[in-house]
Amino acid sequence: MDIERGKVTAIMGPSGTGKTTLLKLIGGQLKPDAGTVHVDGENVHKLSQTALYNLRRRTMGMLFQSGALLTDLSVYDNVAFPLREHTALPEIAIHHLVLLKLEAVGLRGARDLMPAELSGGMARRVALARAIALDPQMIMFDEPFTGQDPISMGVLVKLIHDMNHALGMTSVVVSHDVEETSSIADYIYVISDGKVIQSGAPVDLRHSKSAWVQQFLGGVADGPVPFHYAGAPLMEDLMRVEKI
Amino acid sequence: MIADKLQAIGRNTLNRFVRVGRGSVFLWQILLSLPYLIQRPMLLIRQLYYVGVQTLLIILVAGLFVGMVLALQAYIVLVDFGAEDSISLMVSLSILRELGPVFTGLLFAGRAGSALTAEIGLMKSTEQLSGMEMMAVNPMKYIIAPRFLAGVIAVPLLTSIFMAIAIMGGYFVAIEMLGIYEGVFWSQMQVNVDFYTDLMNGMIKSLVFGFVVVWIAVFEGYDCIPTSEGLGQATTRTVVHGSLAVLGLDFILTALMFSV
Numbered sequence: 001m002d003i004e005r006g007k008v009t010a011i012m013g014p015s016g017t018g019k020t021t022l023l024k025l026i027g028g029q030l031k032p033d034a035g036t037v038h039v040d041g042e043n044v045h046k047l048s049q050t051a052l053y054n055l056r057r058r059t060m061g062m063l064f065q066s067g068a069l070l071t072d073l074s075v076y077d078n079v080a081f082p083l084r085e086h087t088a089l090p091e092i093a094i095h096h097l098v099l100l101k102l103e104a105v106g107l108r109g110a111r112d113l114m115p116a117e118l119s120g121g122m123a124r125r126v127a128l129a130r131a132i133a134l135d136p137q138m139i140m141f142d143e144p145f146t147g148q149d150p151i152s153m154g155v156l157v158k159l160i161h162d163m164n165h166a167l168g169m170t171s172v173v174v175s176h177d178v179e180e181t182s183s184i185a186d187y188i189y190v191i192s193d194g195k196v197i198q199s200g201a202p203v204d205l206r207h208s209k210s211a212w213v214q215q216f217l218g219g220v221a222d223g224p225v226p227f228h229y230a231g232a233p234l235m236e237d238l239m240r241v242e243k244i
Numbered sequence: 245m246i247a248d249k250l251q252a253i254g255r256n257t258l259n260r261f262v263r264v265g266r267g268s269v270f271l272w273q274i275l276l277s278l279p280y281l282i283q284r285p286m287l288l289i290r291q292l293y294y295v296g297v298q299t300l301l302i303i304l305v306a307g308l309f310v311g312m313v314l315a316l317q318a319y320i321v322l323v324d325f326g327a328e329d330s331i332s333l334m335v336s337l338s339i340l341r342e343l344g345p346v347f348t349g350l351l352f353a354g355r356a357g358s359a360l361t362a363e364i365g366l367m368k369s370t371e372q373l374s375g376m377e378m379m380a381v382n383p384m385k386y387i388i389a390p391r392f393l394a395g396v397i398a399v400p401l402l403t404s405i406f407m408a409i410a411i412m413g414g415y416f417v418a419i420e421m422l423g424i425y426e427g428v429f430w431s432q433m434q435v436n437v438d439f440y441t442d443l444m445n446g447m448i449k450s451l452v453f454g455f456v457v458v459w460i461a462v463f464e465g466y467d468c469i470p471t472s473e474g475l476g477q478a479t480t481r482t483v484v485h486g487s488l489a490v491l492g493l494d495f496i497l498t499a500l501m502f503s504v
Contacts, residue, residue, distance in 0.1 A: 029374060054380070061379075069375075085381050
């Protein structure tokens with residue numbers, strides 16, 4: 001699996017197929033049983049802890065599904081957090097940077113709110129502002145659209161697209177929302193049970209011959225992925241009364 | 245049947261050992277992270293406020309009543325032997341040697357320990373710890389180390405406050421209620437309480453209790469299963485294991501310090 005610089009790469013697949021695990025592997029939070037992950041030419045799992053932290057600071061931002069905002073800090077302080085931790089900038093410069101990042105996600109006016117006062121969509125936008133605070137080369141989105149109302153969803157789609165174009169950031173989007181993801185992705189990997197089933201540009205996938213991919217993209221209830229969880233046939237199960 | 249039971253015992257025992265092992269590695273990582281606090285003293289100061297100052301009220305109230313009850317009970321026993329003048333000796337020795345450190349340890353486990361576990365566990369389940377890691381901020385340094393050190397500092401201080409207020413409680417009961425002569429009360433204490441064997445040993449105990457309770461608390465939070473059920477279990481374990489550790493260690497330390 002290759003993720004190209006400066007492009008939006010989507011990783012799609014049903015729930016529980018290891019999409020989030022894949023992001024954690026890229027970020028070095030989990031160790032692979034087999035295989036290697038290279039980011040910016042470095043093998044993530046061969047690095048010392050200090051080197052791994054340097055790599056993360058230099059190249060990676062991550063947007064968690066829950067936002068993962070620090071609940072004891074305000075919106076402003078959350079966005080300022082990575083800047084204060086990793087740079088020696090004076091507070092006035094941090095102030096400008098934070099306001100610019102918040103302006104980019106449209107939440108400059110919400111800077112004094114606490115994370116508990118934000119809606120789910122706003123929390124994700126604040127988390128996005130925080131993730132881009134240090135201008136990483138790559139940003140990973142973990143299920144950015146899940147559980148969002150249509151407006152928030154539209155805002156997030158626009159933001160991911162704009163960030164990628166305006167800042168030239170590499171984006172990795174993990175998602176199972178077919179419509180939204182194909183509208184912004186340059187390249188899509190469809191995975192199931194930890195394996196890449198198919199990959200290609202959104203248009204190519206739509207014309208895929210694989211019945212599995214068609215079922216997934218079309219959201220069909222029954223098909224190669226069966227509706228019924230594996231088990232004995234119904235009649236057999238009903239007749240087996242002696243067990244009760 | 246028997247084979248199943250034996251297997252279960254074996255599995256549980258192994259799990260215990262694995263947890264002890266993980267806890268020890270965790271403690272080692274905390275100790276390695278402590279120098280970071282020299283650069284960021286504000287992190288430590290804020291936690292000192294949360295675990296120390298906010299535990300103060302319960303320590304003050306508990307200390308006052310323990311001292312008062314102790315003085316009353318001591319009087320009831322001692323007056324039969326005409327030894328009620330030794331009431332201050334009985335109060336101060338039991339407070340300094342045993343009740344001060346043990347009570348503070350137990351109260352700290354219940355008040356601050358459970359709060360620490362719940363806070364860290366919730367940070368884990370809301371991905372705040374993961375998020376911090378991905379922002380290249382080590383949660384070990386930023387979250388765990390300041391809370392740990394704050395606890396280790398706070399418990400001996402809380403213990404000394406508990407001791408002082410308990411003796412004041414005993415003084416109040418002895419002088420105001422029981423009519424013991426004030427000069428006798430203080431002079432008995434002055435002559436018979438030794439700075440090293442009594443006060444210092446009590447403070448060493450409190451240092452050990454604080455270390456163990458706060459270690460258990462931060463470990464349980466960091467190691468919890470990030471669900472609401474797992475978090476509840478972890479908080480309960482902090483209080484149960486923390487309290488049992490205080491009582492068990494108290495026996496061992498007393499045996500080492502005061503055995504003849």
